[in-house]
Amino acid sequence: MVHSGPARFGPPAARRAEGGPSVISAKIVVGGGFGAGKTTFVGSVSEIAPLTTEAVLTDASTSVDDLAATPDKSTTTVAMDFGRLSLDAELILYLFGTPGQHRFWFMWDDLIRGAIGAVVLVDTRRLADCFAAVDFFEDRGLPYVVGVNCFDGVLSHSVEDVREALAIESAVPIIACDARERESTKNTLIALVEHAMRRSVAARA
Template sequence: MLKVVVTGPLAVGKTTFVSTVSEIKSRHTEERMTQAGALVDQLDGYRADGEAAKTHTTVGTDFGRLTLDERMVLYLFGSPGQQRFRVLWDDLVRGALGVLVLVDTSRLEAAFEVMDMVEAADVPYAVGVNRFPTSPVHSLGSVRAALDLSPGTPLISVDARDRDECLDALIAMTRHVLAPLESV
């Protein structure tokens, strides 16, 4: 069993990513967003897939599974994106092989808090730039500079609705995690 955490700011595509790549019907702890939460869940006009307004949010974790071979299974855990659910983070990341951080180019500044949290957990990670139809297109080099990523941190362009691209992101993250072990 290998555990991977998919994280990122609110409304960046974590639930979609887990659903897309999971071989089982993924499990979610989503609830309808309410006016009471509007004070803390800053969406600022965000539109999911460029169309409908976001109406639900993850309040616990998403869960999916991907069998790699007869001996290895990858368990995917999607984290909630809001600060108020950060209390789950330590338990969620404990024992993780690595973390995939999803970001959106229209809201890169929202990724800084999440990146700090991932780096503080001292878990290897990769970053996936989730492509939304309404987000500005930037080169991976400019995204790397904006996020102040080290040259060794994998940075991948991904569409969280495309299974092959999600698998490519997981492969890049896994290669990054396993690279230090290959030199031993």
């Protein structure tokens, strides 16, 4: 069950079975610019068939959405993507991918409610597209990590260059990842959980 209130790491709220291991569920948001790989990220790591709300790009949308770096993209998320990942027997992550087009960003505040943190996916070919996502999560005080998506398996810019370009503080993890690869996306999510836990512990110290 996804928590609807403010997220905290604390006592488990459910058990798999009588006498079985305690289960903690956590909500994670996957954000970023248009075409950054959010739907692919959720789909590659989800242990269930991901729920997607994609619509075909129309001629009208191509006039406002930059497809130069993603000429083969034919659909876009209009509400959210949803997936699930069990990190182990006691921790289940529920993943919510946000729509990337600016005209759907009014939904973001609803999507982050109850989340423990966010992954901001970055396409280094269009760094400016993720500025708004970074600002959004920072303004709301939500822990986040930056996932530098290696399109075609190539990291076009170093992690240090991305940190400098986005003016990301040193405490925020930046991870090179491949949204198509399950282990890569899983490691990015683990980095986020660890970062959110550190933030939670520090806030209560």
